[in-house]
Amino acid sequence: MCASGPFHEIGFYPPKGSPRHPGLARTVHFLDDGKSIMAGFLDSKDLYSWTLLPWRENWHAKLSTRIGNTAWSAATRLLLVWNLVDGIDVYHIVERPVFVRKLRLNIGRMYVCQVDFGCQGLLATSGTDKGKVRIWNMNSAEQPTALTHGHGMLLHHTTIVLN
Numbered sequence: 001m002c003a004s005g006p007f008h009e010i011g012f013y014p015p016k017g018s019p020r021h022p023g024l025a026r027t028v029h030f031l032d033d034g035k036s037i038m039a040g041f042l043d044s045k046d047l048y049s050w051t052l053l054p055w056r057e058n059w060h061a062k063l064s065t066r067i068g069n070t071a072w073s074a075a076t077r078l079l080l081v082w083n084l085v086d087g088i089d090v091y092h093i094v095e096r097p098v099f100v101r102k103l104r105l106n107i108g109r110m111y112v113c114q115v116d117f118g119c120q121g122l123l124a125t126s127g128t129d130k131g132k133v134r135i136w137n138m139n140s141a142e143q144p145t146a147l148t149h150g151h152g153m154l155l156h157h158t159t160i161v162l163n
Helices: none
Strands: 025-031 036-041 046-051 056-062 069-073 078-082 087-093 097-104 115-118 123-127 132-137 142-148
Touching (some): 025 069, 069 115, 078 097
Antiparallel strands (some): 036 046, 069 078, 087 097, 132 142
16 A cells, blocks of 8 residues: 555544544554554553554553553564653554554653664664663663763654664
């Protein structure tokens, strides 16, 4: 279902005429080869999935933590959630999100940092509010690598590039 021709709106949430959602739509990802989307709402802790054509809700989950940032791996069907409290929550999503584990971080300031996947979802990375880049092996949840940038400086953005 790739777009061709002029862009037009396929759907939106909440539907026209409905009350506004109480949360900020912080992250959005395509699922199922672009046939669906998933959106995470910051303070309300809501995670939704909708089918695009026809526009309809697939599922809704209320997470236990805030949704600061997310990364989606289609290869492993894992979702990383930067939770603004104690690290990154990992969910496996087939029909609905199921909590798998927490990648613990000592978050001192409530800044949103990026999370990302590499190597077909086998590695995960994040910035921190202490100027470090963290890289995890997703099979073991081990943190084999931590790179430091400055003294306690905020590091928002990370990307895994392997040759």
